[in-house]
Amino acid sequence: MNKTVSVVMPCLNEASTVGPCVSSTREILNKHQLQGEIIVVDNGSTDDSAVIAQKCGASVIFEPIQGYGSAYLKGLQAIKGDFIVMGDSDGTYDFREIPKLIEPLYKGYDMVIGSRTKGNIQPGAMPWLHRYLGTPLLSRLLNFFYKLNLSDINSGMRAFTKSAYQKMSLTSSGMEFASEMLIKARHVHLKIAEVPIAYSVRKGKSKLNSFSDGWRHLSLILAYSSTRRFMLPGFLCLMGGTAISGLLALGPLKIGTFKFDYHYMMAATLTTILSFQILSFLFLAKTFLAKKHQSSQDVLFHVIHRFISLHGIKSSMISISVGFLLGLSIIYSWVHTHFGELNKVRTGLLCFTFLIMGLQLLFATLFLKIIDSRDS
Structure with a gap:
């Protein structure tokens, strides 16, 4: 049974490339006798992108709120096809590969x-930093936290069923839309x-911002991640150090x-001490990001959050x-020996450990209450 295909392309000042993208898509759909539609989402272009896209046979939708995710969310609301294909209209993706996709x-x-x-990355198509650091690192992190096995999580060319799209309930407005999906x-x-x-x-100037876009991907990956996997390395170091x-x-x-x-010793x-500090930071960061992205959390997260909220200050005081x-x-031992030689290294290390970790927990609890108060 033939399925209808909806091809969605975001567009921001792509007058030199949107026409060929739409035309090649129309040609490949006709060649393979695929029924479908081509939707171009104009995301605030100041050139003739929208006019060119319409002349080439695309339906043009306008989304004034700029953002990679915003453009796609607007376009996906209008799709009628059983299969959805998404890809940028900047000439970097070959829409003749739709049948394979x-x-x-x-x-x-x-x-x-x-x-x-x-696949085949043309020389100069992807910046060195993206190809050998950003994309591999983010892909490995997402694979680790979510038990996936993907080589390119930042790819902008994807296909999925309409029912899959409806199940995902996507909300991100920026580049992190790709990771959220x-x-x-x-x-x-x-x-x-x-x-x-x-x-x-690509033709024309890239609209990517390597560091801010990378951070948006990373923050969303961490926000939705399993608390156990997120904090396990720090917890193991804490237990090991405490036991020794x-x-x-x-x-x-x-x-x-x-x-x-x-x-x-x-x-x-x-x-x-360092492990406890790292764990405190990671948990506070996860709490902040979870609230920012309104992501649901696992049982372990809620157990830790509840304990710190209710007993953090009391535990820190103890x-x-x-x-x-x-x-x-x-001090008593020192006075008792008339301020003579003092050999209390082990006791001194325990003293500093309890004092420092108590202070760490106190400040972590207070900061957690500040984060939580943002909702009230």
Whole structure:
């Protein structure tokens, strides 16, 4: 059974390329006898992009709110096809590859990503920073947090079914729209495939902002990520440092001919303090980003959030008090020996650990309350 295809292209001052993109799309649809429509979303162009697109046979929709996601959300509201193909109108994507892109949809896949890294990237088409750092790094992060296996999460050429689009409930207005689509596709258990595609040198000035767009992708990836995977490395370091510090606080530890003394306790104590600081920062960052993107969170996140909200200040006061008492015991011993030689290294390390971690928890709790107060 033939499916109808809706091709959606965002457009911002692409007068030199939008015409060829629309024309090549119309030709390939006709060649393969595919019924469909071509929708160009003009995102505030000041040139003749909209006029050219209409002359070439596209339906033009206007979206005054600028943004990659905003343009697509406007265009996707108007689609009538069973299959949806999205791609930029700047000449970088070859719309003659549409049949290859939608073929997996006929085989039961819900979404298909056109992978530039598995295909042919023309020299100069992708900046070195994007090709060898940004895209691989973000792809690995998204694969790690969401158990995906994709090579190019930033690809702008994709195909998916109309029912898949309806399940995802997309909302992002910027470049992070591409990441949100994959994250929500994973959340609703969509079946995703990749096919290699070509990527050409664009005509005209690029509208990408490497660092701000990269941050928007990264913040959204972290906002929706599993709390366990997000915080696991820091938690393991914290537990390891705490366990070693606790053992060595009782005295030197001898394993065979090797002796672990307070020098190793210093390293373990530093690991514990830094791990706790990193965990505090990560949790606060995740809380802030989750609220910013209004993303739902897992049970572990809510357990940690509830504990810190209800017991953070009390727990920090207990930790500070323990540290203070350990400090007093050191001073007492010093006075008791008439200010003579003092050998309380282990007690001193424990004292500083409890004091510093107590203060860290106190400030983390106060900052969490500031973040939460933004909703009230």
